[in-house]
Amino acid sequence: MTSAAPSATSAAPNESAIRRLLRATEVDTRMLGMIGALALIWIGFNIITWAQNGEGLFLSPRNLWNLSVQTSSIAVMATGMVLVIVMRHIDLSVGSIIGFVSTIIGVAQVHILPAYLGLDNPAIWIIAVILALAIGAAIGAFQGSLVAYIGIPSFIVTLGGQLFWRGAAWWVTTGQTIAPLDDRFALMGGGPHGSIGATASWIIAAICCAGIVFGLYAGRQRRARFRFPQRPMWAEYVIAVVGCLVVLGATTIVNAYPWPERVAAAYAEANNIPVPEGGLVISTGYAIPVLIALVTGLVMTFLARRTRFGRYVYATGGNPEAAELAGVNTKRITILVFALMGALAGIAACIDSARLDSATNVLGQFDELYVIAAAVIGGTSLAGGVGTIYGALIGALVIQSLQSGMVLLGLDSAFQQMVVGLVLVGAVGIDTFYRRRTAKG
């Protein structure tokens, strides 16, 4: 009745080495395609800037470090947007939620909390973050319940939300910019002080490498326990080595970016450190927002893959009626997904306002479009049921790379928008074509 699925160990004859490598490591070829596109963008921009300036500006530690910080807020939200789109919904309100949440936590930490706790109280940033998460989640849950229980299409609910929360953000501050924010809160935005330095970065890299190896080992144990087919041992080694090289490479790059001279000099003076010949070199290391985005990505991947909630999200997206008939409470899942999206927008609000060290009502404008674009470029299907968290993270990096590269080239912003628009349509076009071809066989 059925042909046996190719087991991971059987080798077909006449197979090219690359094909065998791909099959044995069970790597998603779509992801390789995205990484290839990303590499093309990076190298392309580097060559063009090199032709213009005599040095490749794009692949410099400084630019890559900036790129990582710029990507983090969109990346955080894109992980949630994947689940929203997988559920066959959309959330157009996330940019406005950022504006609303950031003005509220801005007012809270500048005008309200210091009055009770005193200026510079270490509790202020914690309360601000909790507030951001709670407000974001509450807004999301409210919008989600309108979708789930009243049955208003999510496009309409969140379009209304986009207008409503943006207006509400203006109303919170009557249009004023709130600044400066709490010092500890501002660390979430990155910058030299909002980064963890060389030693901590290496420690994190070591933990990540250990995690990769342990994950592979645990997976092998699990498969062995149920006598499922195993990957060949060499493929496990390839995955482990490539994974660790990526981690170590990224760490080397962020550590190769030193603090700006003036910041380092000020720091030296404040701490009575003698400045050596040629200036003090302090490695920046991973920026805190980047770590927030990476942890978010891990947590969301765990939610999507290893929990009931995630399973229900995907099953509902694949066939809402079947999920409902199987006993899944799809209304509850819908509300949870929107609440999660709102909470992630709350985190993004913290990152964005901390990065500017100020809160304004226009913060996050048009972010929803970049977030949706990141998810879709990352392979999330608007038809529902299909999408990965890591895809969305890479998608966010692709979009931000394009923008950052075009800024380096000095292209004006009107042209930048046109290019991002073209890339979005082009990427989805290629993906649709590819899917149709693989579906045919």
Place this chain on the structure above:
Amino acid sequence: MDPNAITPLVEMKDVSIAFGGVKAVDHAYIDLYPGEVVGLLGHNGAGKSCLIKILSGAYKRDSGQIFINGQEVKIDNPRDAKHYGIETVYQALALADNVDAASNLYLGRELLTRWGTLDDASMEAEARKVMGRLNPNFRRFKEPVVALSGGQRQSVAIARAIHFDAKVLIMDEPTAALGPAETAQVGELIKQLKSEGLGIFLISHDIHDVFDLADRVTVMKNGQVVGTGRVEDMTKDEVLGMIILGKCPPGAVPGPGAMAS
């Protein structure tokens, strides 16, 4: 077996549901005993699927009562129905196309590890066992079910229905998507489940299927029950007369939908 001697496994009394102005099910009565197969027949739109969806919790009835083992129960959603051991194989199969067989088998009832995370390995191992019994040729455990053939999807749907200690099995056109060999396989399965004491509702508009497998037949027309009778007390022509004309033969007990004669 004398059906009057024991409590029915399922009894639906005076059940009605309307959509807009259309009475899809109109004061219907139907019952089912353990180890019995009841065929539910009628034209498209006669209300048979609708009646059965009320029992499986997919629709909420407007009025009427449902009894399981003589106890009145409240069935408002599919979770309630599953709680009473009522499992359904739907006409449209109701599988989530984008996830694999094991995930579909356990959808809504996932096995968890002691940390509360999904135990995919156990679910797959268990799925391999169940499918090995139902359809020994089934190998494609890693693929989304959209890639499977009609018969394979059917075996996943049936596996899901019988894996969780079902007491009542509802099969809505179980063989509509199948070839002759697979249809025979489903027939064998129904006989086996019946001998294990399950009560089975078999919904079909193919009366040959039903005559081969069912003990009793209930016919519906325009949302009303025309009549119920034992298969051996009626001919196929008489049953056709019930389906088409609503004419209740002497071998059957007439319902509110029977043509006045």
